[in-house]
Every structure is written in C-alpha cells, then in structure tokens.
Amino acid sequence: MDKLVIEGSRRLEGTVTISGAKNACLPILAAALLSDEKSVIRNVPSLKDIATMLKIFKNLDVKVHQDGGTITIEPKGYKKHMAPYELVSTMRASICVLGPLLAKQRYAEVSFPGGCVIGARPIDLHLKGLKSLGAKIKVEKGYIIADGKNLRGGNVYLGGHFGSSVLATANTMMAATLVKGVTVIENAACEPEVVDLATFLMKMGAKIKDHTTHRIIIEGVTRLHGAEHAVIPDRIEAGTYTIASAITKGDITLKNAKPEHLVAVIDRLTEAGLSITKVPNGFRVRYVKKLKPLDVTALPYPGFPTDLQAQVMSLMTVTDGISIITEKIYPERFIHISELNRMGADIQLEGASAIVKGVKALSGAPVMASDLRASAALVLAGLAAKGRTDVHRIYHLDRGYEKLEEKLTKLGGKVWREKEK
Numbered sequence: 001m002d003k004l005v006i007e008g009s010r011r012l013e014g015t016v017t018i019s020g021a022k023n024a025c026l027p028i029l030a031a032a033l034l035s036d037e038k039s040v041i042r043n044v045p046s047l048k049d050i051a052t053m054l055k056i057f058k059n060l061d062v063k064v065h066q067d068g069g070t071i072t073i074e075p076k077g078y079k080k081h082m083a084p085y086e087l088v089s090t091m092r093a094s095i096c097v098l099g100p101l102l103a104k105q106r107y108a109e110v111s112f113p114g115g116c117v118i119g120a121r122p123i124d125l126h127l128k129g130l131k132s133l134g135a136k137i138k139v140e141k142g143y144i145i146a147d148g149k150n151l152r153g154g155n156v157y158l159g160g161h162f163g164s165s166v167l168a169t170a171n172t173m174m175a176a177t178l179v180k181g182v183t184v185i186e187n188a189a190c191e192p193e194v195v196d197l198a199t200f201l202m203k204m205g206a207k208i209k210d211h212t213t214h215r216i217i218i219e220g221v222t223r224l225h226g227a228e229h230a231v232i233p234d235r236i237e238a239g240t241y242t243i244a245s246a247i248t249k250g251d252i253t254l255k256n257a258k259p260e261h262l263v264a265v266i267d268r269l270t271e272a273g274l275s276i277t278k279v280p281n282g283f284r285v286r287y288v289k290k291l292k293p294l295d296v297t298a299l300p301y302p303g304f305p306t307d308l309q310a311q312v313m314s315l316m317t318v319t320d321g322i323s324i325i326t327e328k329i330y331p332e333r334f335i336h337i338s339e340l341n342r343m344g345a346d347i348q349l350e351g352a353s354a355i356v357k358g359v360k361a362l363s364g365a366p367v368m369a370s371d372l373r374a375s376a377a378l379v380l381a382g383l384a385a386k387g388r389t390d391v392h393r394i395y396h397l398d399r400g401y402e403k404l405e406e407k408l409t410k411l412g413g414k415v416w417r418e419k420e421k
C-alpha cells in the first residue's frame with residue numbers, strides 16, 4: 001500500500017488543469033448500458049473508481065476500450081444483469097447500474113452497497129424511484145433483485161431526510177428513459193452531474209424536460225442509440241485546488257474549471273477574503289490578504305458541497321478566529337476532525353457542526369485517510385503544515401483525484417508517494 005508524503009509550508013503557484021468529473025462520468029458510463037449501440041465518452045479521468053466501473057462492465061460481457069481519457073463502450077447483445085458484491089463493495093456508486101440494467105434487461109441483480117465511514121447511506125430513495133416505475137424489488141442474500149416486467153412511467157417524490165439524492169435521481173431518470181409513459185421526478189437533485197447525465201441521455205435520444213430543475217419530466221422511448229459526450233470538469237477537484245491556493249497563500253489558475261458550478265464555494269471563499277477572478281476557460285485564485293473565519297453549511301446543490309466540507313475545514317484550522325462548519329447531508333461526516341487535531345488544529349464537534357478555532361500553524365504528522373474527501377483535507381493540511389506529513393491509506397485519494405502528486409508538484413509543492421514499510 002502507498003502513502004503520500006508532504007513537506008509543508010510551500011506556496012503553490014502556477015496553472016493546474018482540472019480533470020473530468022468522476023461523479024458525472026460514473027452514471028454516464030452506466031447510461032451507455034441503456035443502448036445496444038456504441039457510445040464514446042471523453043474527458044474521462046484516470047481513477048480507481050472508473051476502473052471499478054469498467055470491471056462491472058466486463059463482468060456483464062460489455063466490451064469496453066480505453067484510450068487515454070476516451071472510453072468506448074459497446075454493449076451490443078449483452079445479456080447479463082448482475083453487479084457482484086466484490087465490485088460494488090469497493091465503490092458505492094456502482095449502484096447506478098441498477099436503473100439502466102433494469103430498464104434494458106427488465107431484470108437486475110446488484111449487490112446491496114451497505115454503509116461507509118461517512119454514514120449509513122441508505123438506498124431507500126433509489127428503490128422508491130424504481131418502484132414508482134412499476135419495478136418489483138426484493139433484497140435477498142445481500143442483493144437487490146429488481147424485476148421490470150411491468151415497467152411504465154410514474155410520478156415520484158425523491159426527497160429524503162437529507163434532501164434530494166444525486167444517484168437516486170440518476171437511477172430513476174435513466175430507467176424512466178426506456179419505459180412506456182411519462183415519469184415526473186419531484187425534488188430531483190439538480191447537481192451539475194445530474195444535468196450532465198441528462199444531457200448525455202438526450203444525445204442518446206431520451207426525451208427529458210426541465211433537467212436543470214427539481215422537477216424532471218421524462219417521456220419514455222422504445223430505444224436509445226449510442227452517443228458521444230465529453231464529461232464536465234470536476235467541480236470538487238477544482239474546489240480542492242481553490243482551497244490549496246488559499247491554504248498555501250498561493251496563486252493558482254485553474255484551467256478547464258467552471259466557476260458557475262462552484263457558486264457557493266466562491267461566495268464563501270471570497271467572503272473570507274480570497275481573490276477569485278474569471279479567466280478564459282477557468283478562474284484564478286489568489287491569496288491577497290489575511291483570511292477571515294467563515295460559517296459554512298454543506299447542503300444539496302447549489303449549496304456548499306458536502307464533498308468540500310472537509311477541505312474547507314482544513315483551511316479554517318489556520319484562519320484566525322472561530323469558524324462554524326455544519327454538515328446537513330451526512331451528519332456523521334467528521335472523521336477528519338481527529339486527524340486534523342493531531343496536526344495541531346483546534347476543532348470541536350457539536351452535533352452536526354464543527355467549531356474550528358484558527359491556530360497559528362499546523363505541524364506535520366502521520367495521519368490516516370478515512371475516505372476520499374477527508375484524505376484531500378489531510379493533504380491540504382499537510383501542504384500548510386510545518387514539517388513533514390505522511391498521509392496513510394491513500395487508496396482513497398486514488399479513487400477520486402487524478403495525478404494528485406504530479407499536479408501539486410507542478411504547482412511547487414513537495415509531495416511524493418512512498419511504499420508503506
């Protein structure tokens with residue numbers, strides 16, 4: 001297993017190119033299973049999660065070809081309908097093959113994904129969405145078994161205790177494209193990744209209306225054709241480099257980044273005193289003055305993304321004053337706190353809010369990554385800290401950040417990978 005070593009206290013500057021969005025790419029790849037024809041997906045990041053999805057495809061006897069950032073999927077004639085435990089257990093997002101398999105094969109068996117370190121992560125909304133289309137669903141031996149003999153359009157409200165669900169919206173929308181009749185998804189998620197998926201589905205011939213809103217209307221068609229699509233840039237990766245610039249008092253230009261996907265993040269960070277300005281095909285992030293503490297609440301889009309909550313917390317640990325960071329999507333997503341405190345941060349958890357008292361400096365330490373975004377937060381803390389930080393268990397980072405150490409090194413960071421002894 002590898003670890004990431006960071007020599008901190010170095011200012012980052014230069015240009016970084018943002019990769020394609022993992023969270024847009026995964027459901028888009030799954031959507032290609034709705035057709036018999038070839039689809040070509042571009043701007044695909046080279047990540048462990050994408051490789052896992054392609055393994056699921058191979059397991060289904062779907063031909064895939066990868067050439068750098070371009071993936072060609074040839075689903076012609078595939079008959080299988082199962083996503084096994086061995087693969088689903090390594091990536092929860094594998095659940096997004098459920099809707100396409102059900103709609104295309106009228107039957108699907110997908111391993112129940114289970115919880116993870118950031119919380120229980122139920123799938124009731126996925127099942128509710130598919131049941132509203134007439135699917136008969138049972139859970140047996142750890143598998144969701146979905147029968148779609150009588151699928152037809154339906155109306156469904158997809159709001160849960162924590163608001164809308166990104167992948168439940170994706171699953172229901174994908175399945176609805178191929179069933180007879182009209183489906184209305186109320187309280188649909190409208191994250192840019194859902195919009196990108198809808199855009200791809202429409203290129204395949206799906207009839208979707210109002211896909212940028214919380215009420216998506218889908219009129220089923222009898223078949224979808226193959227399509228070509230370039231996925232949107234990764235707003236979470238862009239947000240992470242934005243914070244990297246802030247925490248190292250740097251000056252980073254993000255190429256291939258869309259500020260319109262990061263409105264809440266830009267709002268909060270400019271409020272703190274960061275300079276963020278648009279440039280052609282991206283934006284520039286400059287530390288120009290001492291930052292102020294912030295109140296941040298992670299909410300569904302267009303609110304501040306939960307996937308950047310841990311990273312902004314790292315920034316607030318070294319920002320003078322008291323910041324309050326509240327998590328409204330995953331109230332247990334705070335495992336990074338204990339690791340940040342090991343580096344000298346002063347953070348206390350009060351219910352679903354973290355009270356962060358800014359300290360003068362963090363000090364490098366060995367720390368343990370617990371999930372993808374918490375790992376990114378530890379890397380950011382390491383970039384700011386005095387001395388050396390060893391981030392263990394970086395397989396989490398490999399799931400979601402393309403060429404992280406290469407990109408940070410190019411910006412002037414001292415970051416490298418070592419084998420664990």
Ligand code: UD1
Nearest residue numbers: 023093121122123124125126160162164165166167329330
């Ligand atoms: C996606 C993202 C993930 C991000 C999350 C929230 C992908 C691959 N992953 O995950 O990085 O953190 O959105 O922005 O796109 N919930 C239910 N029942 C369900 C489904 C979800 O109660 O059936 C709850 C979840 O526990 C959570 C909230 O709804 O509290 C939002 O989760 P959801 O949007 O579904 O997350 P994912 O789509 O799995």
